[in-house]
Amino acid sequence: MSEFFNSLTIVDAIGSFGALIVVAAYFATQMRYMNSEDLAFPVVNLLGSVLIVYSLLQNFNLASMLIEGFWIIISVIGIIQHFRLRRAG
Numbered sequence: 317m318s319e320f321f322n323s324l325t326i327v328d329a330i331g332s333f334g335a336l337i338v339v340a341a342y343f344a345t346q347m348r349y350m351n352s353e354d355l356a357f358p359v360v361n362l363l364g365s366v367l368i369v370y371s372l373l374q375n376f377n378l379a380s381m382l383i384e385g386f387w388i389i390i391s392v393i394g395i396i397q398h399f400r401l402r403r404a405g
Contacts, residue, residue: 331371337364338387358394361387 341360344350365387
């Protein structure tokens, strides 16, 4: 196991931290600590996905890049939607 941890790079750590952020946001919504309609939800997801994409640019995986690309697009749409609704209301 120590051999595994010794082989991890800063890029791996950044991507792993991004994954933890995305999972934490999902967990927080499931536990009702965070509301998916709040601005924080898409912003946190966007941050996590960007960190994961950073790691994927170093260690490319097409399937993971596709899902993170969609996750980023959906998060940006959520942020835009938040500000549109706020301006309209």
